[in-house]
Amino acid sequence: MAPTGPAVVIERLVKRYPAPGGGVTAVAGIDLTIGDGEIFGLLGPNGAGKTTTIETLVGLRTPTEGTVRVLGFDPVRQRDEIRRSVAVQPQQAAVFEFQTVAELLRAWASFYPDAADPDEVIERMGLTRSRDVRVARLSGGQRQRLLVGAALISRPGLLVLDEPSTGMDPNAREELWEAIRAHRDTGGTVLLSTHSMEEAEELCDRVAILDRGRIVACGAPEELVREHAPEQEVLFTVAAGSDLTWLEEHAGVLETTTVERPGGGVRVRLRTLDPDRVLVDVLTGPLDARRIQTGEAGLEEVFRRVTGRSFARADVTENAEEGA
Numbered sequence: 001m002a003p004t005g006p007a008v009v010i011e012r013l014v015k016r017y018p019a020p021g022g023g024v025t026a027v028a029g030i031d032l033t034i035g036d037g038e039i040f041g042l043l044g045p046n047g048a049g050k051t052t053t054i055e056t057l058v059g060l061r062t063p064t065e066g067t068v069r070v071l072g073f074d075p076v077r078q079r080d081e082i083r084r085s086v087a088v089q090p091q092q093a094a095v096f097e098f099q100t101v102a103e104l105l106r107a108w109a110s111f112y113p114d115a116a117d118p119d120e121v122i123e124r125m126g127l128t129r130s131r132d133v134r135v136a137r138l139s140g141g142q143r144q145r146l147l148v149g150a151a152l153i154s155r156p157g158l159l160v161l162d163e164p165s166t167g168m169d170p171n172a173r174e175e176l177w178e179a180i181r182a183h184r185d186t187g188g189t190v191l192l193s194t195h196s197m198e199e200a201e202e203l204c205d206r207v208a209i210l211d212r213g214r215i216v217a218c219g220a221p222e223e224l225v226r227e228h229a230p231e232q233e234v235l236f237t238v239a240a241g242s243d244l245t246w247l248e249e250h251a252g253v254l255e256t257t258t259v260e261r262p263g264g265g266v267r268v269r270l271r272t273l274d275p276d277r278v279l280v281d282v283l284t285g286p287l288d289a290r291r292i293q294t295g296e297a298g299l300e301e302v303f304r305r306v307t308g309r310s311f312a313r314a315d316v317t318e319n320a321e322e323g324a
């Protein structure tokens with residue numbers, strides 16, 4: 001079903017769960033618009049409110065406050081319309097192990113009057129060489145792409161994926177991303193949740209970074225980095241005990257952090273807006289700097305800047321703080 005406006009519009013969404021001692025505010029007032037034809041990621045640490053938001057969008061939770069529209073429908077009042085036009089990646093149990101990939105997708109297609117062509121879906125999901133392989137014999141990555149393909153058979157206006165690449169090896173993950181991009185390139189809209197910075201940076205056209213039920217930053221990953229963490233990083237290793245005072249006092253260096261390496265030596269990480277000058281000074285200065293690297297900051301640094309905490313430590317225990 002073709003959406004008539006943005007795929008998703010969320011206004012002032014609040015979701016509280018009852019809990020002993022007053023309740024948990026899982027979503028604390030978010031506004032969000034997801035366009036048609038984009039891969040949009042909800043990125044956040046454990047307990048940030050990603051699953052609650054997604055469950056509210058597909059009608060599994062009722063908002064405590066605020067409104068939600070998906071493809072123009074109210075997920076609470078228009079459940080059937082949502083079920084027909086939003087595909088949530090099906091669970092493992094939904095597939096028959098003894099069928100081949102092509103048989104399974106053809107069977108699935110027979111349930112829908114306007115189903116997608118199973119052969120096209122097979123190609124888009126990168127499963128052409130496995131089309132006659134039984135489901136039981138697929139690798140974990142192939143199976144995951146088959147499940148996404150099965151979700152696409154109904155030509156959904158919105159495809160929703162909750163942590164799609166959890167537990168996958170890097171190759172399988174890259175192939176899944178390729179398949180999701182191929183769907184987007186044919187005009188599909190995808191909403192996914194992830195706690196992987198890499199998945200957000202590599203796959204998503206735009207991301208909303210959630211923390212403690214709030215959106216703390218929203219935009220294209222590269223724009224967020226440019227806005228919140230525009231500096232470059234310069235990394236190098238020096239001998240233990242090296243005097244780094246001159247670096248800390250260097251006009252071009254904004255911040256210096258050091259980590260002792262298990263094999264000896266110290267890994268130095270500098271932040272700078274002038275990497276060329278700092279690099280020249282490091283190379284010609286008194287330090288015997290080795291293994292020199294430069295790079296841009298990523299979403300991890302954006303998270304640290306906007307929340308003041310590191311992503312890895314921002315977990316659910318800090319989140320469940322307030323009463324209803």
Ligand SMILES: Nc1ncnc2c1ncn2[C@@H]1O[C@H](COP(=O)(O)OP(=O)(O)OP(=O)(O)O)[C@@H](O)[C@H]1O
Nearest residue numbers: 017024026045046047048049050051052316319320
């Ligand atoms: N059914 C529920 N009852 C009470 N509290 C809940 C319920 N579901 C989630 N919560 C709480 O709401 C907060 C947000 O949880 P949610 O699952 O939406 O976060 P998340 O970002 O998806 O986390 P994760 O990555 O761990 O799945 C957490 O504090 C969680 O403990």
